[in-house]
Amino acid sequence: MKTIKVGIIGSGGIAGAHAAAYRKLPFVEIVAVADIIPGRAAQFIEKHGLTDTQPFDHPDELLKLELDGVSICTPNASHCRTSVDALRAGKHVLLEKPMSVTLQEGLEMVAAAETSGRMLSIGFQPRYDPNMKLLQRIVQSGRLGDVYYVETGGGRRRGMPGGTFIRKDLAGAGAMADIGCYSLDMALNTMGYPRPVAVSAFTTNHFGRNPLYHQEAHQFEVEDFGAAMVRFENDMVLQFKISWAMHMDSLGATMFLGTDAGLKVLPHGTGPWSGVWDGKIGAMTLFHDEFGGHTATEVPLIGHNLNLFDEKVRDFAEAVRDNRPAPIPGDEIVIQQAIIDGILRSAESKREVSVELPADVKATAANAPQDLAM
Template identity: 75%
Template sequence: MNKIKVGIIGSGGIARAHAAAYKKLPFVEVTAVADVVPGKALEFVAAAGLTDAAAFDSHTELLAEGLDAVSICTPNASHHRTTVDALRSGKHVLLEKPMAVSLDEALDMVQAQRETGRMLSIGFQPRYDPNMKRLQDIIRSGRLGDVYYVETGGGRRRGMPGGTFIRKSLSGAGAMADIGCYSLDMALNALGYPRPVSVSAFASSHFGTNPLYHAEAIHFEVEDFGVAMIRFENDMVLQFKIAWAMHMDTLGPTMFLGTNAGLKVLPYGSGPWSGVWDGSIGSMMLYHDDFGGLTQTEVPLIEHRLDLFFEKVRDFAEAVRDGRDAPIPGEQILIQQAIIDGVFRSAEAKREVSVELPVYA
């Protein structure tokens, strides 16, 4: 059987993780790497041990190669153009989160995917954690009854990145796109990605723009905190809150309130950079009424040693090989992009705004 030929666009830290994962798959060959910085792709090829891979200084040159798929590991602002070009050149795409920097860009990406019939999968590796799957199973089993209120998000007491993450021209957004997308995906995926209808939000950058808290404050152009109340078609509401930095130890657990039971979920990890949903689950507690009284049941966690990032890449590669649908389809994450878009529109307008999506989302 011929190996799947894969290219990697972008050669930063996340690209190294993609290369390492692909190298573990015997049916995959990384044959090309591209980066807009001259010479950087060539350095990456040598450092990653991709001895047979060609190096290019533009993604368009790479896409002219006979590839089956690409991993896109570029700054957020280039996700749209690179993804659309890749899809229209006949390549399947594994795109690192966040999907895009605007709803219009995300819509264009999904439209390109639908027109070309290629696969567009978005990289949310926490979905491969067995305990995240257990959370989804609990919610979708009906054990909670009708879920009417959800609270999710996360906060780092200190955890502001720098560089490309804080330049709006490159990242498009701050904490919302960087870590907020993880908590939104955790909750919305468990709920089956209901359709939002409105958002009321607030965002700020009190820490990032203050030299007392950030060494690159003069260059800080994005939000380091945001909060929103989101209404959905099914009459459910979701409170979303996220922070790169704050004077608090936590923004609280993720909670699902249902008519029959409630579920409280805490993230895995500790320390100033923890408290967000980019990894596993620390604990789950079910609150319910049984035997005529108030009862709570600790949900046992599944012990595992899975490399979630590898599982993400493997699943995508196997979907390409086997002709399966995208493991985490762009059409689904488009709903999350609409919410984030609504958050920024509402925060700027200082009022509630409506969210409108095409029928296929």
């Protein structure tokens, strides 16, 4: 079995999950870890028992090594530069979400992947839930007819992070980039990533800027709530809403309204930190008419014990080993980045804004539409 050599750039909390997932794969060797904070990479290596792994205090040194791929686990603001450098150095890239801070950065990253011939895969592990794949099969089977309206998003009653997550220069955006990107990917991937044309949005940070609710209120620079209406080329509209904090238990279900049927999807779990699409599906119900009457059919969910994060890392590593395309390609996720970029512009200008993507940016759904009896 071919052994692939990988590095990890950034040694914060999420990097530990990458290291743990790689170590479960017998064909992967973690060769190096880099972090721009001096000594932090060495501490990470010691903490995780990576006895044969080299520490570096700058990614450039790590990228000089003969590596097959890298996991990039740095703050959002450095995603673009670090990914582009890694791709140009001939490394395949697994990048933690969100893809980038701006649309222009995302386009630069996609171009670097295309030019280098290396893959850029973005870390949306919920796609590996078998029920997420079932959701996509149902919608793309045509069972709903023409889908004309989608509503998605989620929120925590209280769930505001701090540190790099709330600094605009490092994060770019707040709740949208942190947890909203999961909601967008679930809906857009299900629909085959249609191209957006316009966004009208609103954002606030009432809770983050209030010291009653956040101990770093004086440093809070991003949104803790956002809502948007997104229009697409195919005349579909998407209502999106996301919140880190609110005086409410839920922002509701994800819904797909079609001309023949509708589908309601609930997130997995309960409590103040549930209601965000960063994990599994809790329930799905199909609403349709049968024999002249209104009917609701519970969709049987697929039981599994998969660790979705491990599945994400494994799929990337196997794609590197087997010379396969990126599991979650950047040229899909850049469409989501265009929406987030539009939301921020619309909220700032307090009006609807156009979303413009180069003509050659297009995505294909991970699974082709297929018949599905129900």
